Amino acid sequence: MEFIKTEQQGHVLIITINRPDALNALNRQVLSELKTCVEGIDPEKVRCVVITGSGNKAFVAGADIAQMKSMTKAEGKEFGLFGNSVFSALEELPVPVIAAVNGFALGGGSELALACDIRIASDNAVFGQPEVALGITAGFGATQRLPRLIGEGQAKRLLFTGERVKADEALQIGLVCKVFPIEELIEKALAMANAIAANGPIAIRGTKVAIKKGLAMDLKAGLELEAGYFGDCFETKDQVEGMSAMLEKRKPEPFTGK
Ligand code: DAK
Numbered sequence: 001m002e003f004i005k006t007e008q009q010g011h012v013l014i015i016t017i018n019r020p021d022a023l024n025a026l027n028r029q030v031l032s033e034l035k036t037c038v039e040g041i042d043p044e045k046v047r048c049v050v051i052t053g054s055g056n057k058a059f060v061a062g063a064d065i066a067q068m069k070s071m072t073k074a075e076g077k078e079f080g081l082f083g084n085s086v087f088s089a090l091e092e093l094p095v096p097v098i099a100a101v102n103g104f105a106l107g108g109g110s111e112l113a114l115a116c117d118i119r120i121a122s123d124n125a126v127f128g129q130p131e132v133a134l135g136i137t138a139g140f141g142a143t144q145r146l147p148r149l150i151g152e153g154q155a156k157r158l159l160f161t162g163e164r165v166k167a168d169e170a171l172q173i174g175l176v177c178k179v180f181p182i183e184e185l186i187e188k189a190l191a192m193a194n195a196i197a198a199n200g201p202i203a204i205r206g207t208k209v210a211i212k213k214g215l216a217m218d219l220k221a222g223l224e225l226e227a228g229y230f231g232d233c234f235e236t237k238d239q240v241e242g243m244s245a246m247l248e249k250r251k252p253e254p255f256t257g258k
Helices: 028-039 073-091 108-114 130-134 142-150 152-161 167-172 182-197 201-214 219-233 237-247
Strands: 004-009 012-017 048-053 058-060 097-101 104-106 118-122 126-128 178-180
Touching: 004 028, 012 028, 012 182, 028 073, 048 058, 048 182, 058 097, 058 108, 073 108, 097 108, 097 182, 104 108, 108 126, 108 142, 118 167, 118 182, 130 152, 142 152, 167 178, 178 182, 201 219, 201 237
Parallel strands: 012 048, 048 097, 058 104, 097 118, 104 126, 118 178
Antiparallel strands: 004 012
């Protein structure tokens, strides 16, 4: 792959968007390589994914404007559908994905972060949905995921004005969970990923799906759904070992996902 680098550390897979000359902007090839990478993830081997951008200036500065400039209506729609299929594949991974946002996350870059489960950012991160200033709507999910994450009012503010939001404000409005100095970002992302990877994989998977599906249901149906995933954990080796270890006042053996 030319624009996607991967590195596996234990049960954690680090994906780096590596197109620094264009601030990691998403052209078709980057998206296509990202899709291949995401579709190749084996949840038996990978328990958490960290996604970041190369360098310390940009996570992803958006979809590639040079490539989009001369698109026809049909090509624009097709590009949007393709981008959405990549981001949906990421969102639907059975393991958690952490976006380590290391600088500009504009347009499609912000939308890539929105498709992840958790967003943490460096202190120089800048978020924004500047598409309207280019004469287009957001096309990779922000009109849908942003209001679900930060509420309709804040999302409309960002999507209508195209205003940029720095890391401290992103934290305040719930767009990111934590902010770290840029030099510490990957280390903190890996610490979080390793903490997730050390937990019971069946429980993590059930939690991710229950949250995702539950948000599209009413509370009563969501609680029933949760009970199903809770039940699924029982009679697994991990549940028996986790509970036995607690009662026996010892550390559990590493969870196996069985
Ligand atoms: N696309 C292509 N190239 C980009 C780019 C981008 N989004 N962002 C930066 N670059 C390139 C620059 O052109 C420059 O290339 P060279 O001139 O060196 O060849 C290089 O990266 C370095 O950028 P700058 O020289 O501009 O660096 P600065 O530090 O001066 O500025 C910046 C950094 C991030 C403020 C600036 O580069 C910038 O404003 N970039 C554009 C940010 C932006 O507007 N992003 C949103 C893109 S729109 C849809 C599908 C998708 C989308 C929408 C609809 N449908 C099909 C419905 C998504 C849209 C977007 O993401």
